[in-house]
Amino acid sequence: MLIGRRPDVLVVGAGGTGAVLAARLSEDPGRRVLALEAGPVPAAFPADLLDARLVPGARPGHPAVRTFPARLTPGMPYEAARGRVLGGSTTVNGGYFVRARRADFDRWSAEEAGGAAWTYERMLPFMRALENDLDHGATALHGGRGPVPVRRVGLDHPAAAAFGAAARELGYPDDPDKNAQEPPGFGPVPSNAVDGRRVNTGLAYLLGAAAGRPNLTVAGECPVRSVVVRDGRAAGVVVGDGTVLEAGEIVLCAGALSTPHLLHLSGIGPAADLERAGIPVVLDLPVGTALSDHPQLVVEWAPRRPMDGPSGSWLGGVLHLPSAGGPAAGDLEILQSLVPMAGLVGGRADVPDMPPAFLASVQAPVRSGNLRTVSPDPDVPPRIDYGYLRTGADRRRMREAVRATVALVTSGAFGEVCAGPVEPVPVDDDRVLDAWIRARLGTSQHTCGTVPMGAAVDARGRVHGVRGLRVADTSILPTAPLRGPAATAVLIGEAVADAVRRG
Template sequence: MIRRADVLVIGAGGSGAALAARLSDDPGREVLVVEAGPVPRALPEFPADLLDARLVPGARPGDPAVRTFPALLTSGKPYTAVRGRFLGGSTTVNGGYFIRARRADFDRWSAAAADDLWSYDRVLPFLRALETDLDHGAAPLHGDRGPVPVRRTGLRHPAAAAFQAAARELRHPDEPDKNAQDAPGFGPVPSNTVDGRRVNTGIAYLLGAAARRPNLTVVGGCAVRSVTISRGRATGVVAEHGGRRTVLEADEIVLCAGALTSPHLLHLSGIGPAEDLARAGVPVVHDLPAVGAALSDHPQVAVEWVPRRPMPEPSGSWLGGALHLPSSGGAGAGDLEVLQSLVPITGLIAGTTTDPGAPLPFLVSVLTPRRSGGLRTVSADPGVPPRIEYGYLETGADRSRMREAVRAAAAVVAAAAFGEVSRGLVGPAAPALDDDRALDRWIRARLGTAQHTCGTVPMGPAGAVDARGRVHGLEGLRVADTSILPTAPLRGPAATAVLIGELIAYAGSC
């Protein structure tokens, strides 16, 4: 039997694991974490492929550690979004990219939340406290005692070394520490991997000292279906565990289920835009129009090149280097990303580290903060997925930035230094590169997403929660994951997801 808790945390992913571990630092607080996926009790119980930092389990169709969501990237462009369904959540199945948000992100979020809790100067101590930086150690910008190990990818692989040389040939700045706030440029990727092993947040926060705390309970295979509300207060959740329906009660509920599942759970609980919920057959409990009204993510395409000779398999991580550069009007924040994969796309999909003869990709993304699309619940049945629309490439500025990003990657491949390892691009061909309309067609045909969804339960006075994750108009209910960020950061959000868990734990304890 699962006993009543002071705090019930829904989801043991990037934010939830950190939040639960920090809250349970107080021995007088009973913390219960429920995770829909499996929860290993020790490291040897993890499947080896989920620990191998050279693989990206989330890229493999049908992987048992992920949950899939049907979505539309643009009108008429279907896609399958994936999220982790295992201890550690998406930090178990992602690429291990662990780059902090930029100062401009914290300025924007702080303004939107009307609270300086989110200012860069306020969050920096939490960023330091969550990490053990294995390259820099204890320093003004880095920590050496936190749960998450951070190490930058080596640039010794021939393709990574050629990328660095090409970036210098093209006069992009060196950016050796992408977790500082230096001018954006080329550098290695900070990663929560050590010696080829992915250290997800479940391992980092919940399998260490916290696992021995009598006031912390982590339950796997427990899928939450809705939050129960009585007289304006959250009192518990309805869940399925062991094949049976159960109600779990707690003094406070914190949704850490991710930017796709947390808003869906709120909708299924009758919390969201009243007209949409009524149309879906969900009894309205609390009209909150901002829940699911829009989302923020990063469109992405793969730009592939042909190796001049067989490339060695990566030794520690599938990632090589990363180039960040500003788009036209990008205000210098580096809102275009060219991220190097040392594993072919076919290898990432198949779960192998090599595929002889296959091209290697640059993953090219536009990171400009923007809200579009949205998430709408269409049925009161929890088994029916919500309608997710990304709203990519809707404006001329969207399409222009994507073209700039692809052309930046093509320029790297065309550089003399990169010619040491490359025979040239697979595509786009020269005519398309030089023609905006042709390049737009090439991009649209290959469009994907970086899977960096944020903003579905945005914080701020006009949003759905306050700066501390408390749902407007209800007691005892918080949200603490990337859904509360009004816009996605100017980098991938994995490190920021962990920060959210740390920050909301602090805010909920003071």
């Protein structure tokens, strides 16, 4: 493989964080940056990857998506989807772009994790720098000149308007700016989509101001198989054809499922697990020993009369509310899909006569699962267990999310557009409801915590015990945030790029 001169920094993955990191580091013309993306790096994205009414990651077999076999519970197999294309999962997700809550930063900045570098006050300048908030402009809270456009979805669709009226009927507060830190309630979803066009990090960072920089190379179709460690230092990476590419520093941005697998294949991880897999141990670190994500399920409802499909985004409103005894920032989420699930799975925004849906999820910061590598062969996927619904608290929160969703669907205000749930939901019996939930369980695809700050890396992503190696993606967050992590993935790219620049 012909790449050119030895880079100062080699970035593995040009996705939600890697594209950000590579673009920011290449702003210094004296620093040579090489970004390797396992998927394609198109000169122009196909229309379906830009259409904000679609969620390509929900489509089985989509060429821009890689799936990982997993288990949500011991008896429930699942296929976890991640973007495998420039922009990564920001190219195939729903365009939900909501900041983490102050409570998340308080938790991450605990002394044993991120420390003072991860306080809300220290991270706010990076959150402002990454965004161009088209609703609020440049303020003390929001940015007005960043690469990522942020706009809140409209609530003029009849179903979205009825959702808002139902939330108010049930006593939930208005929450018009989900990227502020006001008490949680109902409001529009901040999105990195404008006028129906999704703006992924590839477009926002690498195909914008960074395009044409002579010190930046972005190579597609270039999967990395392992990191080469010599004398305690990361010296390079082995790519798919067996070539070793050397670099001054290596940053892994392959995502919270691929990054820990890559570290394991490099001999960095739990020694006993690596030995069982036949992988020589380079460094014993707690990589993949825990996993944090958000369980989710779908509640479909029957429209009272035919409705038009959405014009700009599949997203409607969103409600955040606290579970009993849960964090004040609101650990339950009810997200409205204006496109029926059949449309999201089938890649069509207009699906007449199919029911729209709510996505009910528990977003409590819980470490429940794990990721284990079982073979030294990079083509053998790791074993991923989400560990959902293991505890009584897990099951109680999920019941609360479902019951709150059913209360909205059956409210008087939502009854203006809704004839009721598509199927009866057994909300009156905990045991029957638990079985109903288990039969329909999914995940929000918000994986974090597989290479956590404190235990495996420091606050700036540096891997403990290996010089010249960092991790920069959501795997470093000890627990998933109280909101979807796409905006936080971009934030990590900004923060780690700043750390690299400062040496």
